[in-house]
Amino acid sequence: MPYPMEGLPHQVTIYEVGPRDGLQNESAIVPVEVKAEFIHRLADAGHKVIEATSFVHPDWVPQLADAGELLARLHRKPGVRYPVLVPNLRGLDRALELQADEIAIFASATETFAAKNLNRSLESQFDMFEPVVARALDNGLKVRAYVSMCFGDPWEGPTPVKQVVAVGERLLGLGCHELSLGDTIGVGTPGHVTALIDAFRTPERLAVHFHDTYGQALSNTLAALEAGVTTVDASTGGIGGCPYAASATGNLATEDLVWMLHGLGIETGLDLGKLVSTSVWLAELLARPSPSRVVQALSKG
């Protein structure tokens, strides 16, 4: 029985990052046919957007070196989008060649993380994104932009709201259709979320991407929904994190998010039972229990 709450949206799109952000950070080697089955299961559970893989160079992300083969194996379900992560023009060319239907690029909100993750300055990162976004748009692909470290980073402390907005508005200006605001190290709290979202002129083009490092992911999500956001990133069973940030662990688990949304009477189109059984199946393959509380609770005997 749902209990709606005033001021919240009636429908939320969950942008599922498990196959990319999740598996990218697992030490287990997952065979390409298992990855394909994982994605097929997610589509069968009702997901409408599943980030499938990444064309970052395999030296950096060996877990996803099979990106091309995976895309070729995928049975794409009509009405489902399968974006892929793309770092540069070379990655975009591969994505185009393999008929990806949407791409995602990743930017930094802080100087230090831009240097460490992109080998660029906060300013010069846009020189890298501009031709990628332009060529993607020319080829009819939609482009999502991730912004990392929107709430703080391990070196500079809290990230000023104005600085995140400046980075985000430039990415939207390039033609990206959606910005995913990432709390890469999980330090944010609800008032910070509200302040950041309110500082953008276009909340309907924002998504949020929370990590549960300090247990704040779901309450921050609630604050984001209250501020008008309707797209939330989450990872099946809570797998994943950020490999380049020492204290970063755990994306928000899709199942924990779905429990809250369905309890609030918010439509997601998702079948929670199928999600949980997919996480149980995946946890066995990864040989570690899912960090999702809902998966733990519902998979008990």
Next chain:
Amino acid sequence: MPYPMEGLPHQVTIYEVGPRDGLQNESAIVPVEVKAEFIHRLADAGHKVIEATSFVHPDWVPQLADAGELLARLHRKPGVRYPVLVPNLRGLDRALELQADEIAIFASATETFAAKNLNRSLESQFDMFEPVVARALDNGLKVRAYVSMCFGDPWEGPTPVKQVVAVGERLLGLGCHELSLGDTIGVGTPGHVTALIDAFRTPERLAVHFHDTYGQALSNTLAALEAGVTTVDASTGGIGGCPYAASATGNLATEDLVWMLHGLGIETGLDLGKLVSTSVWLAELLARPSPSRVVQALSKG
């Protein structure tokens, strides 16, 4: 740097349940001197209310059979309250004898749980509470009342809001100064929290007691704060649960709550560093890691 959020209180009282609700559900046998040190550490970290132990019969809760000895050993810090759980007149007499300064009684919001936990009906439980509360008040003790299964129970499904309000108002009518609304099996979501709190005429006399079984404890807490609640139950390191409800696990961790509150600029009077080091110390003694995400994140090397 705090980021306040409109409509939230400036100060929150954390009612710490670790020594009672936490340890009562641990299989490890904790020596009485360790329990005393635990409570002394919590007071030193700034807690103003610490539920110390329980006078439930040791056949039911053998972990707290040393309640009398513990109270005798306690160095009570001025300004700190140390309530004890009391099931009946016999328990109250022991609490009075040992100079407890405050007691807590526990009621059920559902028929089935009243039968299982209290061996009473929903109606007849009040016959048990009435003389306990009356004698406690006569002796100058304040009485808190817990209400279990306020959001659902494992047998009857969701608990009707009206039913919880009826139980709660009767307990307040007996003279209890505070009601702690418990989501004993952790199924609640934020809209349900709002609906329940709004249905009471006296939100200032309410506390909330959330379990993290489905990962909802902190977002439910945010909803409770937005609805005007200023007292939140939590357990050091997230230890504890309810031994009589199969799927019930994990109280909200004090540290995860404090992270959110301090991030929101809400005063708690607590020193997070001292709380974390207490949880690390306790986890070693209990020989299992703390389920608190903040403790896990901050205690990494």
